[in-house]
Amino acid sequence: MPIGLPQPGLGEILIDGQPVRFASPLEARRSGIETVYQDLALADQLTVWQNVFLNRELTWGPKGIGILRRAEMRRRSQDLVQRLAVNVPSATRTVKRLSGGQRQAIAIARAVMWSRQFVIMDEPTAALGLRETAQVEDLIRRIVDEGTSVLIISHNFEQVMRLAQQVWVMRAGEVVNGERVSDISGVELVAQVTGAAGMPPSTEALTAGPADREAN
Template structure:
């Protein structure tokens, strides 16, 4: 993929300090529409800090975040979501006892008028949730199934379906294949491709270099709170990428 035009999301001089600890220092990063950008780095590199600020969970100490060219300051994750940036954390934040459609529409349930009352429009929510799951190529076709009955990969599809329901333009995925087996990891990678195929921009945080090589167009590598590498993934294999993460230097 070739990045063109104005970035859909960019950060300039982004910094975060926690007391005496400089977690992020002067970060510049552009995320272009329709790309999968991987964020990589060792523990303590600044990945989580960057994601927390982009998602609205934390505020920068300095610098700015721009969305479609305009400076924004997210007051909360809900504020970021309302502006088109959805974050799917490792724990997915799903309610296992509830059905798929209830998780997809949680906090934004659809209603219909029944005489003088408004009641939940379960039929429409089930139909729409099933549609989003089908759009992602998920094998789960019954949106009435409880999330507790789903595999790890299937639960990821529910979390992504919720991002589609909010019509998020940018979807941040934090270690989506962590603790998953080989088969489920392959399912999640297919979900990321399907999500990107709908035109969504994906910001992927991952420790798994094989996953990055499989789905990302570009990789930004952080080290000690700074971006040290920003390049296309094309031409790299997982070993070369791992070496770059460890050394902070471009592969030969």
Template sequence: MTTNPTSPNGAAVKDKPDTTEPIVELQGAGKAYGNVRALHGVDLAVYPSQVTCVLGDNGAGKSTLIKIISGLHQHTEGAFLIDGQAVQLSNPREALDKGIATVYQDLATVPLMPVWRNFFLGSEMTKGPWPVRRLDIARMKATADQELRHMGIILDDLDQPIGTLSGGQRQSVAIARAVYFGARVLILDEPTAALGVKQSGVVLKYIAAARDRGLGVIFITHNPHHAYMVGDHFSVLRLGTMELSAARADVSLEELTNHMAGGAELAALKHELAQVRGVDVEELPEAEDLKTPTTTAASTSTSAEGKS
């Protein structure tokens, strides 16, 4: 098995498939806004048929990462590669042309418009000669229904306003729309953040369905439990740098949760918390219990390189 080198910040990425090249890859990428460094030394690879989960607390750099990959902002350091070629995207249209689609939390839908109209919003099918071309409503309805069913989404009435659907259903329609319009990489920005348990389960189901259709999925979330349900690779951002980058086989849910929750800081403050009356610190981790899986991954990578 081929292994990737250790990243500049010490996180080793070792789950690169032998037979598949990444669709999108960041190599030591970073972004600075004047004197503010929002992102630094980030390595990330997105493969077909794989869910890459990017986790982090508020201010960790998740939004900046999304903006770089989706073409909203340009990186100021490192390299951004698509299909192995270095690129510098200048706008989201260029990203879409290369098969990178982003589904934001607001979903970019019009609540009072029907489901089928939202499915083709901005890319409507038309018929008839110019200059009297008109919307091909029948074909758009049939296509929307077919594509939604391919994703396992069955709606009784495509004429109902999309605002009447549940949050999970609206997310699912947005995912199906991105797949239909040729997305190869699907970026999902906190799709389960405002949803209940059942609706979150619906969205996770369609994330897995998108992966099964061969897409590379970037799942941005702050919920390690949701990430662990569908993720193949996990990257944890902290203060703009990559704190953890590990394959599913190399990290447990408990370890992922500790990294996400700042377990190292909690361990360092354990002795101080013990002075606070009424605070039970027995279940808090010790500093030595929080060794990152990337340390093991790095040593494995070095060992494998030595044998090759």
């Protein structure tokens, strides 16, 4: 669910150490927080570049006219997919003609382009096969290496262990633990999620720095 749609009843959200409260998902986007949804939120009938700039179209001309700068949007989208090594033939390709992995890569690339703080990914490989999952995971590693912070929401514990540096465990809507992935095993992670480990609620999960890349 997008940040800003549900309103928090307790606690606070900090960005660069400053408390923020979003009245809508649009406000969260304006603060540089991007989301890759499980359903991708792509328009199948539009091209790659049109999806990248959807609702953020570049225009020129007198105020109120807004003539589209199509060539620039196509160029910037093509540069984006090439920089991230996204396996897409062309930014002019219609999204409906792409594979599931290519669509996922476009949704991630779009988020990276507009993010200034971090990217939230909801089950980024849930509907993909093994090969496409590996390709998307490689893309996630590349954008993290470039300096983008990523928070992954996933029930794939093996993927969490492969990708995450910090993990927060939630059970029944509560954060029950937070640890560096290097300090926890996959078996322990499953036990904490299922409640078999009997972990008490921990405040450590709420004190990670903004530079951490996480998964829960």
